[in-house]
Amino acid sequence: MRGRILRAWRGGWSRGRGRATVAAPAAGGEAGRREKPPWRVLFFGTDSFAAETLRALRAAREPGPDPLVERLEVVTLPSQLPKGHAVKNYAEQFQLPVHLWPDIGPCEHFDVGVVASFGRLLSEDLILKFPYGVLNVHPSCLPRWRGPAPIIHTVLHGDTVTGVTIMQIRPKRFDVGPIIKQETFAVPDHCSVEELESLLSKLGANMLIAVLQNLPEDLRNKREQPKEGATLAPKVTVSMSYVQWEEQTSAQVLRMHRALGAMMPLQTLWMGTAVKLLDLVDVDADLPGKLAAESGSRPGSVVYHKQSETLTVRCKEGWVGVRALVLRKKLTAADFYNGYLHPWFQQDSKMPPGECRFQTLKPPAAKKTPGGTGARAHNRQP
DSSP states (O other), rough: HHHHHHHHHHHHHHHHHHHHOOOOOOTHHHHHHHBSSEEEEEEEEEEHHHHHHHHHHHTTSSOSSSSSSEEEEEEOOOOOOTTOOOOHHHHHHHTTOOETTTTTOOOOOSSSEEEEESSOOOHHHHHHTSOOOOEEEEEEEETTTTTSSHHHHHHHHOSSEEEEEEOOOOSSSOOOOEEEEEEEEEOOOOOOHHHHHHHHHHHHHHHHHHHHHHHHHHHOOOOOOOTTTTBBBBOOOGGGOOOOOOOOOOHHHHHHHHHHHHTSSSEEETTHHHHEEEEEOOOOOOOHHHHTTTTTTTTTTTEETTTTEEEEESSSSSSEEEEEESEEEEEEEEHIIIISSSHHHHHOOOOTTOOEEEEOOOOOOOBOOOSSOOOOOOOOOO
């Protein structure tokens, strides 16, 4: 009799365990694996793109009939900026627990990790601590633009369509994991990096929430990234801001400005001195008559348009307008004309005829190592 009761009790416990919300502990540690929301989320991020995802997760933690997030903590990078990172500022504003990488605290009591613009590889041991792994909100249609600067390269290369990918992170390499959800997005005309980042951050945050609402099934339906069409979005370097007047069209130069201008001004040379171009505008459509008369000018030639107070600069094809620049100090286009383009200056200049023009700034030569090879560095941009 006692044996039958014991067997019945064991059988009932086993069946009850199968129906329970929390299963036996697996790779996710002591907390086990939940089968449905609310989830316990550890978020990794730094910048304003990531902060939009964090806002969505915090909103999903608000009390309601069907809460999506039960617990939310934040991992970010130490910042050398006086104002700090956007993610850290937001987390502190709303009193979310913050961990500074690499000190992330215990991970065994989280269901899933979420990464957005974090810039650090997560180890395999860390990924395996989350029962549902780690999700990444990546602002491109992977496998296009894998790497730390996808939005910048989208604008820089003139892509007309981009998107957001929710993927599952794999160790050792960035942005190669399986796709969980992906949506395309038409890039608006003349869109800057800041404008596109704002649009994609909202799209990505909404997509992540949709994935979390149906996480187990979405993970079962994930798919590997296609092998075709993979491109890299490497970290931005200063040399990428050097305008090559003989090789780049006006459209390419304007895309450079929209892609890089907020981070670093475009740069060129004037009579051997580095110049930063601060405010570039499209003038090909606005000044066709004036520019047609200068069609024989060499790339880099500068013509001042008095009515619009704009410097127009000849490119390989077409012209770009410059309204402000830095040459030793900040100058308007009119200031530059009066100081460097006015006929009296041209007459007194010691430069050979035709050399009073913008020229391509050459990057400094790579430093030689003792073995005679150039030094190389591989970095990831947060």
